[in-house]
Amino acid sequence: MTVSLPSAPEGEDRMTSFTPVQAAAMRRALRVAASPDAPPGPNPRVGCVILSADGDVLAEGHHRGAGTAHAEVDALANLAAAGASAQGATAVVTLEPCNHQGRTGPCVQALLAAGVAEVIYAQDDPTEQAGGGAATLEAAGVRVRCGLCAQDAACLNRPWLLAVTRGRPMVTWKLAATLDGRIAAADGTSQWITPVAARRDAHRLRRQCDAIMVGTGTALADDPALTVRDETGEPAPAHLQPLRVVVGSRRLPPTSRVLADDHHLLLPDHDPRAVLAVLAEREIRHVLLEGGPTLATAFLRAGLVDEVVAYTAPALLGAGPAALADFGATTITDALRLRNSRVEVLGSGDELAVRVSGDLGADDIRPDAPAVLRPRHRAQRPDPRDRTRPPAHRHIEERH
Missing domain, CATH: 3.40.430.10 (Dihydrofolate Reductase, subunit A)
Structure with a gap:
């Protein structure tokens, strides 16, 4: 399954600003995001790897479905359980950290509270209620970069996107x-x-x-x-x-x-x-x-x-x-x-x-x-494959 991504500006490689260690961490985050213990559901699949300032893997985590800890929070919890700190660390995440209070708290605040110095994520969150995490992190002085393994992340979450x-x-x-x-x-x-x-x-x-x-x-x-x-x-x-x-x-x-x-x-x-x-x-x-x-x-x-x-x-x-x-x-x-x-x-x-x-x-x-x-x-854009006339309004009944 593939999802079209915006092309990089002419002469620019979206991957050149990332180190091999960061790229390997993102690939690991994508693998844990696809874990079979995460059931299908309304939320995207997300993985997170925490790197030390020296590039060592400190912890990892992933989202296990609606109502459970998000990937960043899961990784930070695993880090704390190991007796380590995220102060000055880099969080490598497959999706922009969320910035809203839903079934769980905003990941942005958890990252800030943990003292993370940099966040690298694969793709923006397109939803209005959850997006904007990158801007909030940057406003708080955290270095933020996007686009690492973006195509792979988009493929992973194609149904959600x-x-x-x-x-x-x-x-x-x-x-x-x-x-x-x-x-x-x-x-x-x-x-x-x-x-x-x-x-x-x-x-x-x-x-x-x-x-x-x-x-x-x-x-x-x-x-x-x-x-x-x-x-x-x-x-x-x-x-x-x-x-x-x-x-x-x-x-x-x-x-x-x-x-x-x-x-x-x-x-x-x-x-x-x-x-x-x-x-x-x-x-x-x-x-x-x-x-x-x-x-x-x-x-x-x-x-x-x-x-x-x-x-x-x-x-x-x-x-x-x-x-x-x-x-x-x-x-x-x-x-x-x-x-x-x-x-x-x-x-x-x-x-x-x-x-x-x-x-x-x-x-x-x-x-x-x-x-x-x-x-x-919201009016939906017509699909060029549609070979039917616009349907009349119908009432749908649900039975259980």
Whole structure:
């Protein structure tokens, strides 16, 4: 996944002002930010490494989800637990330190209280309520520099960046199909089109998302659990499970696995924009679209699919439902072509599958773009991929 960044001024390398030690510290901060113990959620992934004046690593920390200590505070706490001081130290952080009181206190004040002399961060915080930390630090006499490993930090937080700049969750469409594009046989059977290696990879993809979405057709036909499971088939802990979202007006039987607990949402409205508006209100940042052709086509027609992940098995069916319905492409020039495509072979021999992924949208998302804080009350720029008419206002009901 990639995010466009502002180009450095002509003749200037954004990395030249940083030392190899600082660059290594930022790469370490990015690794700890991506720690698997941080569940998906409304907040960005952030890591922090504290360096001494001599460049030695004193401590590190990362954010573990909404309501927990931010990365800077976590690193400072680890430093204090080791009996060391941050006086005169450098904090290397993957995101501009926050400057507001939310579920936790402002990181800027924690850094100032600790006596940090310099802060190096990868990218600006585009949100109005949390941004401005750099200016506050500089006003207090702390040296502040930005831009180290900015592209890597933007990639790490692409769903969050898209959500706060566009006012809606990022949408990844995941499909599993045969070589001839069939997602099930003519009799409706589909388990399993792709081999074990592909299914394991799909669970890793689920783990990165806040919500998994299907339509009522898929829920009724397949009775999916829509859970994250490990390689042994055991469910991940409850706090790591995405919200299960079912779109459509058909009733599900109470025995449906998607209704197994309260961590689900039923949305009778089929309008993709209305659905994403509800999820945005719930602070969902990344949606994995796993529905059949009806739901996938609706989101593609609306220009609301940002990423595609396709698992292709070396098999042919010749009949059965296709992955997509008509989304408005009448000639080859209308084809939606992936950007930044990646291809990976999963498994081997008869248990082989090919994973193709790439981007469809969000090419204009930039880490320095202003945030959309109240998407319901802000006009959204039309997406050039939108092949639908503007929808009439619809009321969405939620059922639990």
